[in-house]
Amino acid sequence: xxxxxxxxxxxxxxxxxxxxxxLFVALGAWLxxxxxxxxxxxxxxxxxPISGSADAAVHAYTAALQEGDFADVESFFVDEAAGHxxxxxxxxxxxxxxAAKELPPALPDRPGPLTIALWSLRLxxxxxxxAWSDPLPxxxxxxxxxxxxxxxxxxxxxxxxxxxxxxxxxxHLYGDAAAAGSNQVVLVHEVLHTLGATDKYDLATGQPLTxxxxxxxxxxxxxxxxxxxxxxxxxxxxxxxxxxADSLEQMLVGPVTALEIGWPP
Numbered sequence: 001x002x003x004x005x006x007x008x009x010x011x012x013x014x015x016x017x018x019x020x021x022x023l024f025v026a027l028g029a030w031l032x033x034x035x036x037x038x039x040x041x042x043x044x045x046x047x048x049p050i051s052g053s054a055d056a057a058v059h060a061y062t063a064a065l066q067e068g069d070f071a072d073v074e075s076f077f078v079d080e081a082a083g084h085x086x087x088x089x090x091x092x093x094x095x096x097x098x099a100a101k102e103l104p105p106a107l108p109d110r111p112g113p114l115t116i117a118l119w120s121l122r123l124x125x126x127x128x129x130x131a132w133s134d135p136l137p138x139x140x141x142x143x144x145x146x147x148x149x150x151x152x153x154x155x156x157x158x159x160x161x162x163x164x165x166x167x168x169x170x171x172h173l174y175g176d177a178a179a180a181g182s183n184q185v186v187l188v189h190e191v192l193h194t195l196g197a198t199d200k201y202d203l204a205t206g207q208p209l210t211x212x213x214x215x216x217x218x219x220x221x222x223x224x225x226x227x228x229x230x231x232x233x234x235x236x237x238x239x240x241x242x243x244x245a246d247s248l249e250q251m252l253v254g255p256v257t258a259l260e261i262g263w264p265p
Contacts, residue, residue, distance in 0.1 A: 039086050039262055042093045045191060046139035048100035048130065051175065052146035058175035062147045063098070070094040072248050073184050073191075080253040084263040092191075099134035104144045104170055107158060124166045141167045141194050143187060147175030160186055162193025169194055181247030188248060189233055195261040200232040200254070201242075208232035208242055215252045229254040 047070060051062040077092040105122040108115040127142050148157065162169040169190035173183040200213035208229065211217035214236055215227030228235035230251045234242035245251055255265035 039081070039088055039091065042088065042090050043141060044093050044095065044137070044139040045141045045143060046095045046097050046134070046136060047143045047145055047187070048097050049145050049147060050100050050103060052103065052172070053148050053175065055149045055175070058147050058149055061175040061177070065096055067094055067096050069180070070096065070184065070187075072181075073188055076184075076188060076248040076251070081263065084253065084258045084265070086263055095136055095139065097134050097136050099136075100130050100144060103146070107161065107170075120163060120165070123163070123168060123170065127166065127168045141169065141191060143169040143171060143191060145171045145173055145183075145187065147173050150174035150176035150179050160190050162190035164194050164196050167194045182244055184248050185230070185233065185245050185251055188251075189230055192231060192253075192257065192261060197231050197257045197260045200229050200257065201234065206234065206242065207240065208234055208236045210236075210239070212254060212256045215250075215254070217254070226250075227252050229257065231257045 047065075049062045049065045051059045053059075071094075074090065074092055074094055078090065081088060081091040104126050105119055108119055111119075127144070130144075131138055131142065157172040157174075160169070160171040169187070171183075171187050171190050173179070173186060201208050208214055208225075209232065210222075213229050213232030214222070215225055215229050219225060223239060224237045225235050228242075228245050228251050230248075230253055232242075233245075235245055235250060236242045253261075253263070258265045
């Protein structure tokens with residue numbers, strides 16, 4: 001009876017410790033997310049360029065990336081934040097680190113609630129290990145940018161993702177200067193996902209939603225649009241057609257996205 005009682009006590013103790021750890025992790029994630037959306041301080045974003053290909057040109061392009069290559073991302077946040085009444089001088093600060101020496105875990109081929117949850121845990125562990133080995137200060141948001149070749153033989157890119165739990169983004173980009181502008185559109189889109197922004201396009205067709213996915217929803221005539229909403233990812237040419245933006249200069253943060261990330265609409 002004593003042995004059984006001891007085992008029961010130890011089992012309850014282990015359970016209590018596990019619950020405490022889970023609560024601590026959940027509280028930390030909630031506090032991180034809340035702080036990232038109050039816009040009282042500059043958000044520190046570290047981009048980890050990673051070559052996702054054996055292509056020598058992609059390797060060279062990835063290895064050469066520096067903070068200045070993401071200046072348009074910082075400028076986009078400055079302009080859009082100011083347009084929504086945010087007075088912070090520099091809402092987002094980009095740093096580039098080459099501390100990630102291996103590929104992050106790939107999304108499961110057959111995503112489901114369990115496989116996605118397991119993948120998310122693996123990605124968060126990968127992100128933590130990378131941060132521990134990084135000489136740069138710990139960022140608020142980590143972006144793992146995987147670069148692939150651009151050209152006639154290019155394959156379809158996997159989906160990019162941004163996780164609000166953990167403030168981690170995984171972006172699939174092209175390792176070519178010709179795609180730098182569209183790459184940054186993808187990167188900002190995923191960073192905003194980490195801050196709570198939702199997609200503003202039809203998941204089946206990719207068409208921007210009306211009106212939330214339009215850069216100028218009050219425009220007359222409504223189409224073609226000159227600007228796209230960043231969480232739509234494309235510019236609506238008509239009610240049934242959209243084009244990929246060449247740069248962040250063609251994208252805006254709409255009122256719905258602004259509310260989702262803590263900006264006035």
